[in-house]
Amino acid sequence: MSRAQCPRCMRPQTHCLCDLIPQLDSQTRILLLQHPSEVNHALNTARLAALGLTHAELRVGEVFEDLHGLLNLPGYQARLLFPGEGAQLLQSGAVTDDKLLLVVPDGTWRKARKLLHLNPLLAQLPRVTLPEGAVSRYRLRKAPGPGALSTVEAIVQALEIVEAPRSYAALLRPFEALIEGQIEAMGADTYQRNHSTQS
Known part of the structure; x- marks a missing residue:
C-alpha cells in the first residue's frame, strides 16, 4: 500500500514541504526543462524551484x-544556464535592454546534454555560467566536480547575481528540509558511513 502523497510538492503527506515553499517574485523568468527520469526522484529540486518562484515554468520531456x-x-532575452565553450560568466545586469529568460536543463549532466542534443534550439542559445567555487548543500549525492550544484541551488545563485542585492535564500528552505528528512530516514550511522565528509 503506497503512502498518501501531496499533489503539490509530490512528497508523502507526512513529509509535505508546502509550508516551507515561498512565493517569490522575480524580474527574471525561469524555464526549467526537466528530463523525465527526474520526475519521480525523491530529491526533485527543480519542482521546488518552480513552486517557489511565481515566474518559473517547469516542462518535462526529452523533445x-x-x-x-x-x-x-x-x-525577454533567453540564455541557457549551462557550462561549455563560449559560456559567459553570469553577472549583475547581464541583460540590459530586455529582461532575462533563464533556461535551466534539469537532469544528470549526461541527461542534460541529451536534452541539448535533442533540442537544437537549446544548443544555439547563448550560454551563461555561474562563478566557480560554489559549495553545494546537497549532502546526499557526491558532486561530479567542484562547483556542481543542485538545480534549485544553481537557480538561487543565478537570481542573486542577476537581481542583486535581492536574496532568494528562502527558496532553499524546503531543499534543506528535504535533505534533513532523507538523512533522518536513512539513520545517522548510514549517513556518516556513506555520505559524511567529516573524518
Whole structure:
C-alpha cells in the first residue's frame, strides 16, 4: 500500500514541504526543462524551484515541440544556464535592454546534454555560467566536480547575481528540509558511513 502523497510538492503527506515553499517574485523568468527520469526522484529540486518562484515554468520531456514559442517571449532575452565553450560568466545586469529568460536543463549532466542534443534550439542559445567555487548543500549525492550544484541551488545563485542585492535564500528552505528528512530516514550511522565528509 503506497503512502498518501501531496499533489503539490509530490512528497508523502507526512513529509509535505508546502509550508516551507515561498512565493517569490522575480524580474527574471525561469524555464526549467526537466528530463523525465527526474520526475519521480525523491530529491526533485527543480519542482521546488518552480513552486517557489511565481515566474518559473517547469516542462518535462526529452523533445519540446513548442520550444520556439517558449524561448521567444516579448521583452525577454533567453540564455541557457549551462557550462561549455563560449559560456559567459553570469553577472549583475547581464541583460540590459530586455529582461532575462533563464533556461535551466534539469537532469544528470549526461541527461542534460541529451536534452541539448535533442533540442537544437537549446544548443544555439547563448550560454551563461555561474562563478566557480560554489559549495553545494546537497549532502546526499557526491558532486561530479567542484562547483556542481543542485538545480534549485544553481537557480538561487543565478537570481542573486542577476537581481542583486535581492536574496532568494528562502527558496532553499524546503531543499534543506528535504535533505534533513532523507538523512533522518536513512539513520545517522548510514549517513556518516556513506555520505559524511567529516573524518
